[in-house]
Amino acid sequence: MPGDRRIEVEVNGARRRGECEARTTLADFLRDELGLTGTHLGCEHGVCGACTVLVDGRAVRSCLMLAAQAEGAAVMTIEGFADDPRGRALQEAFRASHALQCGFCTPGFLATAHELLADADGAPLGEEEIREAISGTLCRCTGYANIVKAVAAVAAGEP
Numbered sequence: 001m002p003g004d005r006r007i008e009v010e011v012n013g014a015r016r017r018g019e020c021e022a023r024t025t026l027a028d029f030l031r032d033e034l035g036l037t038g039t040h041l042g043c044e045h046g047v048c049g050a051c052t053v054l055v056d057g058r059a060v061r062s063c064l065m066l067a068a069q070a071e072g073a074a075v076m077t078i079e080g081f082a083d084d085p086r087g088r089a090l091q092e093a094f095r096a097s098h099a100l101q102c103g104f105c106t107p108g109f110l111a112t113a114h115e116l117l118a119d120a121d122g123a124p125l126g127e128e129e130i131r132e133a134i135s136g137t138l139c140r141c142t143g144y145a146n147i148v149k150a151v152a153a154v155a156a157g158e159p
Helices: 026-033 078-083 085-096 106-120 127-134 145-155
Strands: 004-011 014-021 052-055 058-061 074-076
Touching (some): 014 026, 052 106, 058 106, 085 145, 106 127, 106 145
Parallel strands (some): 004 074
Antiparallel strands (some): 004 014, 052 058, 052 074
């Protein structure tokens, strides 16, 4: 197809290659070309946060980023969290704290919390700081209290 572009990205620790049009978003590339459907698309306008992934350790709305912009970058999707110590800790804390219900927004919350914890580098995090960090991800099910509790538990080093 004319205009196709070959992309090479490190996704969840593995080099991945694929083809896409220049206008293809990172979210669509991850889902359609690489089969990583844990990246959820909600609003497709960068408002809901469900599509958030980590690109070189930074939380990014994958519906707003072009796949071509990720060329050569390290991307972590929710599928890669099981192989990452901080990702595993967050997933376990979300489970233990009942911080998810339908799960649609959960990948976005986890990616956002992962970046927050990395930036904190072991420093304590207060409830307001956590709430501010996760405010860009929308959830219609949980009321956020247990999400904050889960992130605070990981920040405090709790199992």
